[in-house]
Amino acid sequence: MTAPQTLATAGPDPDLLYSEDEDALRDAVRSLLADRSDPATVLAGLESDVPYDTRLWRSLATDIGTAGLLVPDKLGGQGASAREAAVVLEELGRCAAPVPYLTSAVVAVTALLGCDTADPETATLLGALAGGNTVGVLALPLTTGPGGVAETAVRADAGGALTGRVTSVADAASAEILLVPAEGPDGPALYAVEATADGVRSDTVTPLDLTRPLGHLTFDGAHGRLLATGDRARAAVERALLAGAGLLASEQLGVAEWCLAETVRHTAERTQFGRPIGSFQALKHRMAALWLDVASARAAARNAADALATDSPDAPVAVAVAQAYCAPVAVRAAEECIQLHGGLGMTWEHPAHLFLKRAKSDEIAFGTPGRHRDALAGLVGLSAP
Structure with a gap:
């Protein structure tokens, strides 16, 4: 090491x-x-x-x-x-x-x-x-994290005509403006394209999380307005992905907080053997452990937000820590919420499944926890033995 x-x-x-x-x-x-x-x-x-x-x-x-x-x-x-x-x-x-x-x-x-x-x-x-x-969206797959844009799938000619296909773009169906990273005649570039322009097609797909639709975007000679080129275009996209990953941790924190609060509420009201099930020691321990996870996730998410707000040079580290920690906490909180609700938690009518699907979708958005752990190791100078 x-x-x-x-x-x-x-x-x-x-x-x-x-x-x-x-x-x-x-x-x-x-x-x-x-x-x-x-x-x-x-x-x-x-x-x-x-x-x-x-x-x-x-x-x-x-x-x-x-x-x-x-x-x-x-x-x-x-x-x-x-x-x-x-x-x-x-x-x-x-x-x-x-x-x-x-x-x-x-x-x-x-x-x-x-x-x-x-x-x-x-x-x-x-x-x-x-x-x-x-509404505008950055035309990259939802799974693209900071440092993950090595080469784009879209090409631009000298006249600004874009050709290529980008899959799994979050909220593509909602967008009026598409910000499209492309490989232009002079290298990396960022273009603005009207979603209704000729040569643009958006195909909606059914995602796990229905509250955040995904779409496949196809560009066939669509005209784009050039916004940035070269290092500036690359830095703008990278900064956007860093902000997305860092602030996604706050959304994951919100998911985990709701799941914990709803689980505590349910176990305090649901009775078995004449007692609230939340009074059983095994369930107390599980909820106490989850509370500690959520409290730690809050610190990690707030640290990432503060680092982005102050433009700290350590923002990439703070974001990597937040995503590596908050994503699994949100999933674990949602899983515990469903399990401790018993059969009720498995029904469509109960909202618990909304939060599990959002947590699972968020877990791969802007990079998986494993990818952020790998990035963190490089940022702090750690390497395999």
Whole structure:
């Protein structure tokens, strides 16, 4: 084993606590979701053909203004940071809300911020996404994590015509704007393509998590507007994937928190042999262990959000730690929730399956836990004996 490398000059300690503004934002989002995204409403939406809840999205993105949290004031946004976006994602995770917040307001926005924001077209796109009037997605498979874009499947000619196919793009059916990484005449490039443009086809597939639809995108000579080239395009995509992976941990935290709270509630009310089943020692131990896992996941997720918000040089480490830890915790919490609900937990009517499917889908989104552990080993200078 080699000696660990020095990552960066030591900076200020991360702030894992929630500020008053973040708590106020949480209250507003939680109140909205309690009214518009209760389990019965989510389940009813899954049985329809709509890709996401447009009414909920309008209230969340536009009325509360969460779509523009990461966008600077001068570009029409709220000028907040990844910490505030993380709070929103925690609440969305707590109800498995079917809205394209992570893909549009986080990943697509971050990719655009990595381009030349002084360019009128880029600024216009950012303003549209910040206002919640337009949904954008980064046209990469949901499983693509930081450092995972070695070569894209899309090619661009000198005139900006795109050809290629990208599979399993999250919220592709919801998008009006597609941000397409492509190999252009001068190397890596990032293009903006209208989802309804000639030469663009989106084929919806049935995913495990029905609250986050996937689609296969095919480009056959579709015209794209060039946003960035070379190292700038590569860095913009990489930064977007890092933000997506880091803030996904907050969504996973929300999933785990709901599962734990619902399990505690159920076991306190369900009785056997004249006693609540939550009073049985074996179940107490399982829920106590899960509580410790969730508390640790909260620290990891908050650390990643704070590192992204402060643009810390250790952000890649914080993100890798958060994903390596939070993803398995969310799955374990959802599995325990279903098992401790007994037969009730296996029914379609009970929402537990929504959270298991979201947790399993999130586990492979933006890189698997194993991939993030491998990345972490390289980041801190560890190698196999």
